[in-house]
Amino acid sequence: MHFEESDRLKNIPPYLFAEIDEIINKKQEKGIDVISLGIGDPDIPTNTNIIKSLCREAKNPQNHRYSSSYGMSIFKEAVSKFYKKRFNVDLDPDKEIISVLGSKEGIANIAYTFINPGDYTLIPDPSYLVYKIGSSFAGGIPYAMPLKEENDFLIDFEKIKEDVAIKTKIIYVSYPNNPTSASCDINFFKELVSFAKKYNIITCHDNAYSDIYSDDNDKPTSFLNADGSKEVGIEFNSLSKTFNMTGWRVGYAVGNCEIIKSLGKYKTNVDSGIFKAIQYAAVEALNNYEEYVKYNNVIYNKRRKMVRELLERIGIDYYKSDKTIYVWSKVPDGFTSKTFAKMLLDKADIVVTPGSAFGSFGEGYFRISLTISDDRLEEAMDRIQKVIL
Numbered sequence: 156m157h158f159e160e161s162d163r164l165k166n167i168p169p170y171l172f173a174e175i176d177e178i179i180n181k182k183q184e185k186g187i188d189v190i191s192l193g194i195g196d197p198d199i200p201t202n203t204n205i206i207k208s209l210c211r212e213a214k215n216p217q218n219h220r221y222s223s224s225y226g227m228s229i230f231k232e233a234v235s236k237f238y239k240k241r242f243n244v245d246l247d248p249d250k251e252i253i254s255v256l257g258s259k260e261g262i263a264n265i266a267y268t269f270i271n272p273g274d275y276t277l278i279p280d281p282s283y284l285v286y287k288i289g290s291s292f293a294g295g296i297p298y299a300m301p302l303k304e305e306n307d308f309l310i311d312f313e314k315i316k317e318d319v320a321i322k323t324k325i326i327y328v329s330y331p332n333n334p335t336s337a338s339c340d341i342n343f344f345k346e347l348v349s350f351a352k353k354y355n356i357i358t359c360h361d362n363a364y365s366d367i368y369s370d371d372n373d374k375p376t377s378f379l380n381a382d383g384s385k386e387v388g389i390e391f392n393s394l395s396k397t398f399n400m401t402g403w404r405v406g407y408a409v410g411n412c413e414i415i416k417s418l419g420k421y422k423t424n425v426d427s428g429i430f431k432a433i434q435y436a437a438v439e440a441l442n443n444y445e446e447y448v449k450y451n452n453v454i455y456n457k458r459r460k461m462v463r464e465l466l467e468r469i470g471i472d473y474y475k476s477d478k479t480i481y482v483w484s485k486v487p488d489g490f491t492s493k494t495f496a497k498m499l500l501d502k503a504d505i506v507v508t509p510g511s512a513f514g515s516f517g518e519g520y521f522r523i524s525l526t527i528s529d530d531r532l533e534e535a536m537d538r539i540q541k542v543i544l
């Protein structure tokens with residue numbers, strides 16, 4: 156028997172790095188010590204207070220039943236308090252906040268909530284792949300917005316063609332950015348708001364890396380800090396990177412109440428909310444974010460510094476940013492993203508993510524992730540140095 160996949164699934168662009176994955180598997184089967192700098196998943200354990208809160212709440216039978224797709228009030232109130240304290244943004248917990256099962260879920264489902272087949276979506280290139288694939292699943296036509304280094308990897312709104320903008324339903328934006336690590340300031344968000352207003356476009360800002368930075372005087376802002384942002388869009392945020400909780404599947408969307416309500420209407424039909432004990436644990440995290448964020452950033456800053464020093468020593472260029480858990484680096488002359496990644500794997504048993512995995516404008520770069528222990532990271536950088544110099 157053969158069961159044909161749906162067209163939408165079959166039409167996903169082919170996975171470019173199957174070949175690299177196969178080499179990794181073969182090496183690991185032979186017992187070779189492969190170090191991966193490829194994965195954007197924090198290695199730092201979730202704080203014990205957060206875990207204690209989960210364990211306590213897991214014992215309460217009241218928490219074992221279905222929860223709402225919109226999220227518990229106590230969770231949404233904690234998000235509201237966090238946004239006030241962290242970003243000075245006011246949010247109505249009932250109308251302007253919804254829980255999501257990780258922002259990936261929300262990002263994928265916002266497309267089903269608003270896209271009709273044939274609608275255009277604006278997608279940064281390079282970017283997190285869920286924007287493009289999520290919107291394609293819903294029948295949208297993704298239109299790439301190139302992010303270029305000469306422009307600090309910001310979107311150039313003037314380059315978006317008028318006839319595309321007119322047909323666009325959703326624009327996806329994310330700063331601080333994965334994979335480039337670039338960030339933006341409030342003026343960029345203001346430009347985004349006026350672009351979205353002009354063409355009546357739903358704006359989805361993904362702020363997954365809002366709390367990974369080195370300079371307390373230069374923290375990432377929220378899209379909702381821009382005047383008029385709530386008229387045009389929402390912001391996704393997540394506990395995954397901020398609190399080392401990727402496996403917990405808890406995030407939220409905040410902003411325009413109509414968009415939030417519609418997303419909830421869609422979600423009630425496909426999920427039944429987040430385990431209540433997890434929402435209580437998320438409240439503990441959000442209420443004490445300053446302590447947890449500080450702890451993470453000390454670790455990431457040290458690792459970022461180590462990686463940057465080594466890259467400088469061996470003459471590999473990288474984009475200078477102190478945000479996110481990535482160092483976006485230039486592939487040396489004579490290589491493509493893919494051949495360089497393959498060379499590192501062949502000769503040094505090191506995995507990096509080729510920039511082209513994130514879109515064609517990622518070509519010429521590779522991404523180093525700071526989510527492995529200091530000593531493994533040091534070992535990895537040592538091995539890279541040996542094959543480059």
Ligand SMILES: *Cc1c(COP(=O)(O)O)cnc(C)c1O
Binds near residue numbers: 195260329333392
């Ligand atoms: C990691 C990441 C997320 C977070 O996803 P979750 O589903 O909340 O774990 C969202 N956006 C980007 C760009 C990311 O890199």
